[in-house]
Amino acid sequence: MGRTVRVLVVEDDEDLRVAVSAELSAAGLDVIAAADIAGADAALRAHPFGCVVFDRMLPDGDAIDYVHRRRGDGWSVPVLFLTARDSVADRIAGFAHGGDDYLIKPFSVAEMAARVRTLCRRAVGRPSVLRMADLEVDCARRTVRRGGVLLTVSDKEFAVLEYLAIRPGQAVTRTELIEHCWDASADPMSNVVDVVVKRLRRKLREPELIHTVRGRGYRLAEPAG
Template identity: 40%
Template sequence: MNRILLVEDHERLARLVCTGLAGAGIAADVVHRIDAAWSALQQVDYGALVLDRGLPDGDGLLLLQRLRGAGSPIPCLVLTARDALADRVAGLDSGADDYLPKPFAMDELVARVRALLRRQKELEPLDPGHGDLRLVPSDGLLQCGDQSVQLPASEMQLMLLLARKGGETVRRTALEAAAWGLTEAVTPGALDVAVHRLRRKLSALGSRLRIVNVRGLGYALRDEEKQVAE
């Protein structure tokens, strides 16, 4: 399931949007403030951002400007009651990819978010790899040589994050957020169970890579042969 971040302080509207998106196979984490949104975006690799402007701690465009200033390419839909031409121009100039005024039709919002997610997939590499592995997120495949195995969405997100860190330790909280988002309840031990399953799959594929437990911190994806050589 695709996952986006919704920044909206109107709780009833946020629930309605989440329900509409879920019906289209799009999961959404919800935050109500700019500072919470910035924190969430540092933890989870979201496919898109749906951003309200009138937030308790300021104009949502301040968040968007900060993201663009930091080089973030995340597709963003500004969702707001401010529908004057000057407001739309300000949103687009701040780095928004789309702008939808309230009130809106849920079908249109879903269609626009889908378009953003397609755009994001076009920007991403089709086969991010690490060591002797290749991951194909669009097909949910983990490959090694001529062998492959299907991964559920949570395990794919874990592998993508570990691979992108190139052997660095990834904290447990970051891994849990990547796999299950910020709002989904994660049962104790769920991460360890998922890692155990991934380890078995890596072994079955004959990969040199191993998911290493860094005690008290998290996990890292490391090359067994390199470690022996060092």
């Protein structure tokens, strides 16, 4: 990833905080640790970070509320939530409130480090607002505008559109979209991707920006013609 990337680890369990910090340091990342939201907020205002690893339930509140509030202010640093909450509703809430990834406890610290490095790479050099023709995808505020008009999209629709917008002009397979925008229980043989893309096309209106790549999947590109 070039220059050393700084990562913030926010975890109130000291043993887990030390273990996570050690694994990330061994992966070549510059780690700062905090035990609560207040400490995290102070660190975030003092230093730039490539990613934040947030335990959800902290002594001074649920980190999801803090992240949601900061996203509303345009904060775009990628966030990986750690939590013992393993229901689908909890995972959806994490993504809906500005999380970029979600890891259920207990977890492999090696897998956690790999996910953090992926989030850091994804964030390097990427603007918080992605544009294609008259489409604007605001990754920080998680909003979509077409021709300056704010559109109402679901969390899943935003995830698919953001993934396509990060790769303008590139063909993205249905399998890639399922792997990155759905949880592990999604059936790769189902038509869930096509259903979401159909809804997105209807909401984005003409001229069409999401194009079908026959035998491959979809790509986000300038209107044909």
